[in-house]
Amino acid sequence: MFLHKLFDIVNLKISPTVESVLSWVEKDTEISDHWSNVEQLIQKIKCFLKKNKRDKFIDDNEILVNLYNTLLNIYGDNKVINKEAIQNIFFKKNIDKIVNENEINIVILQCLELKHNFVFSDKSICLKYKSYIDKALIRASWTGTEEEKNYAQIISILLFLGLRFEFLDKKYVSSTMIIVLKTLPINDWFRPFGLIYGTSFMLRALLILYDSDYRYLFIDYLYVLCESLLRRVEIKKEQILPFDVKKGSSLSGLLEHLRYIVAILEISVVYNDVRFLNAAMKANDRVYPLVKQLCITNKGIDKNIKNILIAHYYIQSIKIQEERFSLICQL
């Protein structure tokens, strides 16, 4: 009894301090924090665009110029879409050069896909890409060597972009997807040492196919994949999903992680399943401190490409998340 009394007195004394410490520790990321982060990132990109005007670029590097134009279209004050600049990437470059040159090429394509409501008017690009994909397909495997994995990744990006911008038909993408998926059994998707870098594009392509006549080909695979992804994200609660990227490529991991968050939000829409929105909201909260630290310097577009893309995907995911959440609240 005496001990209880003693504890009561001690507890009463320390209680306010403990409560305030607990409140401080428990302070979670609020949606207002996300919006202010989004605003800051947009300002950083705008500032970057201003300080890296066209004349500062090496003008013979068509890829960088096109990327700059794309970013200007999305974040600049002039909102007119420069279709010509965007289509140049696909038409004027040699296709083999585009996919083999370096990461920047891929990045441009990724950047483009984020621009909504843009569809290629010229369908001739389809043949060019099909021919490339067919050749690459022989050498592609998600579970093979680094080179084979790279081909699988490039094919997935092209299939996704092809579906997104409608320059590849769904029948062709479906049959190609079946071949690529054979190299990635569902159990290999989530390996103990991490997910395979670049698989987010395949998942997103599958989500587009789910809305087509070819859904029956992937319905079971996609269902198991989405449920496994949900469990992985919800149970392990990692700040960033682990990917099989080389050491020191933490930015690549963050980038692919944000693509996965966008994919999870897309699953939420495709399946009309709030569990995925809920998981994405928590994942965005967890990743917030990392994105907040993101620097976009003025050292040129090639030095900042990953950072800009990370910012871009984060901005997109917060926007999609909030659109979806307000829709749920209205119902």
Place this chain on the structure above:
Amino acid sequence: MSTIRIVISAPIDSNLYSLLVSKHCINEVNVDVVGILTLKTLSLKRISTEYKRLGKTLLRKIWKKYCSITSHLIFEKNDCTSDVLIADAGLQYNSLKQLASSYDISYLKVDNPNDKHSIKFLNNLKPDIIISIGSCIIREAFLQIPKIGVFNVHMGILPEYRGIGVTEWPIIENNLETIGLGVTLHLMEAGVDTGPIIMKKNINLNKKDTLDSLESKYLKEMVQLMILGVRMAKEHKLCSIPQKISDGKQYFETHKRMKVFAEKKIKTICLD
């Protein structure tokens, strides 16, 4: 009628739900509570597992627990429903250890219910039923021990709502009229809430309900359903229906904004 041997596996020593179920089982005729297994509260492994599950809110849970242990409060109780339940059961103890000692029941505290000490303890007791309380994953070696099975009451309607946060999810998903809130008694399997269903009971919302107040409603129904299950087993009337996994989904903890949304929705539903 033969006597049925029961072991209670509880998450912590002072857990009210475990105490109520244990006391009701002790009060039952032809039911012999032969053992109580609890988890060590302060083990590093447990803290790390709980931290993974609860995140930062674990600190508040520990603080609350510390306050309840060090103060003269017997249980962590929020309202008069708990008082009624305690009185109904004739519960006079605030820990399973005390209860076990008073009724000469074997008692063991372990780090993990699946560890070798726990398995050995359970094997020696030869239970017909193990009543599992709490949310830890039970392994095959544990599940194989009781003759009848491991009983668990899930705080949601199965097979539709597996996992956690299933008080909020039917509200968020507009499924109150079709599926509703409720509790399900099932036999445990290795999967999360996938075992055969013994029975379920719906819980109705009323005007004054909040997510917090619903907790005590759940407590009452969970205790009742568990005891009903034990009686059915005693009378050899137990039957269970296997779950069709595709009939439900696994749910996870809700984001705090989802929780706020569910709370608001309860008020709207009750006003309607």
